[in-house]
Amino acid sequence: MLRPSLRLLWAAGLLLAALGAPMASAEEYDPWPGLVQDIFNNRPMIDGSDVIGIEMPYRAEDAAIVPVSLRSKLAPTDTRRIVTITLVIDQNPSPMAARFALGADAGVSEISTRVRVNNYTNVHAVAELSDGQLYVIKTYVKASGGCSAPAAKNPEEAKARIGQMRYRQFTRASEGPTSGVREAQVMIGHPNNSGLQMDQLTQLYVPAFFIDELKLSQDDNPVLTVEGGISISEDPNIRLTYVSNGAKHFRAEARDTQGHVFQHEWDVDQSGM
Template identity: 50%
Template sequence: MTRNGRNRTTSRGAALAASAIFVLAIAGPAAAQTALSPEQKAAEASSAWADLRPDLFGDRELVEGTDTIAIEAPKRATDPAIVPVTLSFDPKMDVRKVTLVIDENPSPVAATFEFAQGADIRTLSTRVRVNAYTDIHAVAETADGKLFVTKTFVKAAGGCAAPAAKDPEVAAKEMGKMKMRQFDADGASVHEAQLMIRHPNNSGLQKDQVTLLYIPAHFVTDLQVDKGGRPLFTMTGGISISEDPSFRFAYGADAAGPFHAKASDTEGKVFEKTFTGEQS
């Protein structure tokens, strides 16, 4: 090969290399924005949502990307047994039902909430167990029967089998105790309160730390919250709701009258209380 030929080859190679660098420089930021983390790739590869969706909602359309429902949870949970989750709703959309699904949990449907007509629930927060890196889906159903879905990805593992935080004897003695906190500001049009229930909410996957035998599942299955004799919301729950269930909610309904809460669990026990003060 002539010297000129070598120069042409070298020049062509340099030009191709420069072009490749230029393309990568342009595509790099965009690729970085859309690239999934290794954990997300692993979760999507074995995602249970593809099977859960038709089982739970059949062939009904689930609308994504709207403000009808939003979900907030930590990207990496500090404690997988008590992962905070907050749901927010567009008050103009009249949401009546919400299904909270933790895709990779042994029992994925954490809870189903139903809102009474006129309750005007704006936000709802609770704490859940997360057993593996997973998407958490929230599906809202509006009064006209339309379904809206949103999701968030949470890095956590082992929450369903994590040991109870309390001594079993103490938990049994306190079981069923309820407390209601109210956070209303003077003249507020939207009111906020928090219901806390003492209950071990055993998942059935936890072991007794002395005998190493599995503790039977024992959890709150049903909850009804009323205000001034009018229903606000109900919940049907499963093993994914954390120990000592807590529900903080904001609502726009008339705030007159006392709160009343009634809960029942898998053993048929019923816990009920009327709250007369701001903190009772």
């Protein structure tokens, strides 16, 4: 769940957006020092160019579904591992978009999802490694209005899809049938309302309602835990690369801000296809 200080920051952003107050561009105002204090308790950060990579389009086609990929750049001989990755969209009303906790034995090397971007902004990725240090990188994205963009699906369709989960499995031809590097994708039907979207009929703001936690595992071994917020796009979609332990099942458990819990389990294809 979001810390109280982050809730205050989010509430302030929602109020400014509701009042139509102009948001300063990344060139005019840099919120990052304040975010380091609020989200990371002013912990020192090291340049993470050789630790983690981030990929986002410089100019987004659709500010409500901006693709983002995070990739480990640690060498195979590096004895450290990435423990968490925090994705921060500096100019969003709720800047901490997601925090990813990587399973200790899962070998997660890449994570992709889709996010909302509300203003031209720097986007930071902060990796905490097993050595206790924080490593940071950033990129810049030109997009606006993503957090207030109307939902792509009508309310009735979105309601009917809430909690529906889909799973796709990918393997690499060079890997064995029950082990090796694999890719998986989990998609969850959910409106993930940001609280900034307006109902076109009532002209009232739709209350925030989103997936705030997702746990992925292979059998009982954690692969990835995601702490999410309003910046994750409608119908959350997580794709990741990990190392299979030969598990027969891949599991997902999601929780939203109204306390609903959604669970699903899929058989893992052992054929290597």
